Amino acid sequence: MTSRLPDDFWTFHERYYGLYQEYAELQLDDSGLSEELVDAVMMDIACSWARLRRESAPETAAWAILKISIADELGRRGRRPALEAAAFRRVSRRALEDFRRQFAALESALGLYAAIARLPERQYDVIVLQFVMGLAPDQVAQVMGIAAPTVRSHLRMARARLATELGPSTVREDEEK
Known part of the structure; x- marks a missing residue:
């Protein structure tokens, strides 16, 4: 007999x-x-849903399942995260729309993406979710299953690291909203 997954799942x-x-x-x-991997992750989450929903922050456990699945897949393929290449394509698509205005930004963005890839895991996730994927800080907190002040703390630490590595003019404080 199959059981139906609850609406909250x-x-x-x-x-x-x-x-x-x-x-x-x-x-x-x-x-x-990535679609296959996320389908498998959602199946894992669905199979564990009864346990996960009893936790105080099921999003934290779900995010961990996703991160472990990605790390395992990268390990099987002998690869590192592809943020730089994927970010290059995103930035280059925009640059093609207005090549002259964007070319300098493209060059500096690639150095920034390389530096982001070297951040500690939580700082990396906060930066990618907020600035690469465009989520608001409260959405980042929800996705990662952490408190908003923790997101702000990771963001501050990431900015400090990036400023040290890239120079203070690269990381602007006015980006935080």
């Missing part, structure tokens, strides 16, 4: 599936593979 799925897939694609640089 489907609400979770609807809220996070696209974000998880976008994040996975930034890491794996393969839309088909």
Whole structure:
């Protein structure tokens, strides 16, 4: 006998599936593979849903399942996260629309993406979710299953590291909203 998944799982799925897939694609640089991976992650979450929903922050556990799945897939392929290549394509698409205005930004953005890739895991996630994927800080907190002040703390630490590595003019404080 099969059991029907509860509505709160489907609400979770609807809220996070696209974000998880976008994040996975930034890491794996393969839309088909990222879709397969996120489908498998959602199946794992669905199988564990009764336990997860009893936790104080099921999003934290779900985010961990996604991160572990991505790390395992990268390990099987002997690769590192593909943020730089994926970010290059995003930036280069925009640059093609207005080549002259964007070319300098493209060159400096590539150095920034390389520096972002070297951040500690939580700082990296906050930066990618907020600035690469365009989520608001409260959305970043929801996706990662952490408190908003923790997001702000990771953001401050990431900015300090990036400023040290790239120079203070590269990381602007006025970006935080």
